[in-house]
Amino acid sequence: MISVVGVGPGHLDFLTFAAIKRIKEADLLIGAKRHLELFPDLRCEKIAFDSRVDLCGLLKKKGRIVILASGDPGVYGILDAVLKCADEREVEVLPGISAFQYFMAKLKLPAKGTAVLSMHGRKVDIVPVVKKYKVVVVFTDGENTPQKIAQTLLLNEITDRVIHVGENLSYSDERLKSFTVRELASCRDKFQLNLVVIEKCGNTDSEYPMTFL
Ligand SMILES: C[S@@+](CC[C@H](N)C(=O)[O-])C[C@H]1O[C@@H](n2cnc3c(N)ncnc32)[C@H](O)[C@@H]1O
Known part of the structure; x- marks a missing residue:
């Protein structure tokens, strides 16, 4: 399962409860450095994402994959790129507050x-x-x-x-x-x-x- 989770504009106060729950369940957390830094205590595998990283390759990994998206994933966000790599039926989207x-x-x-x-x-x-x-x-x-x-x-x-x-x-x-x-x-x-x-x-x-x- 791949969850694309909107983390809002950046401060933890603007994360939804649903987002926090899903992030805590992750085996692999993928996100920009500033977003991964929101969860220093999580022990799962973490991969910092930027434009050089092979997203499609990462999404082939096993386990619960959570992609941290800035704001709302569907607002000029990473959702388009995820749907080009993965079967839509395997993808869940949790919206966040857009910047x-x-x-x-x-x-x-x-x-x-x-x-x-x-x-x-x-x-x-x-x-x-x-x-x-x-x-x-x-x-x-x-x-x-x-x-x-x-x-x-x-x-x-x-x-x-x-x-x-x-x-x-x-x-x-x-x-x-x-x-x-x-x-x-x-x-x-x-x-x-x-x-x-x-x-x-x-x-x-x-x-x-x-x-x-
Ligand atoms: C690729 S877009 C992603 C937008 C995101 N999906 C959203 O809903 O907010 C990244 C741009 O969002 C804006 N942005 C995101 N977070 C911000 C923040 N905390 N403060 C100001 N601008 C922000 C900036 O213009 C940044 O270059």
Whole structure:
């Protein structure tokens, strides 16, 4: 049995009871270093996962395999890769709180009228999305930084937005900052693990339902 378990944004407080139960039953725990470090007392075999590891090879191992997934496994997460390697009937998915849900809750923003997209390892033209939606959530990476996103908006003369940056969400060093497009475009901060929410200024309503792009 392979369980793909969402561990939420990172702090143990945001793990579900179901996730903890399944993790304690594991023979093999696979996950990013920051996620494996959440369980220092577990004695099972642990394998730190990154893009160089042969996931399909690992999933052929015997016993109860638990894959720790950031946030929710199905939200731009590892679920797609697991389903390319394993028989779906052997796979169980336990959802977690996505980093974007956590950040939206911090910002007290309802999900209606929101588009969610990922630039984590992907090229996406965010301009038409930002023009269309009142709120746009962007998963970032080391290439597609908050500054790059702001510079793209500035180049396209989209300046009536507030850009919220959530760094190390749920951890003790969590930082939430809000910028104008111009401020962020020239900001020299080096953001750590982060998520961006682009919000249209003013009391605008949205005709669109929530969308994942
Ligand atoms: C591959 S995506 C996985 C998203 C995950 N499945 C989810 O539902 O949150 C990884 C991206 O999620 C965001 N992320 C995940 N955890 C975060 C955290 N604790 N604080 C800020 N951003 C986070 C970052 O943009 C990171 O580059």
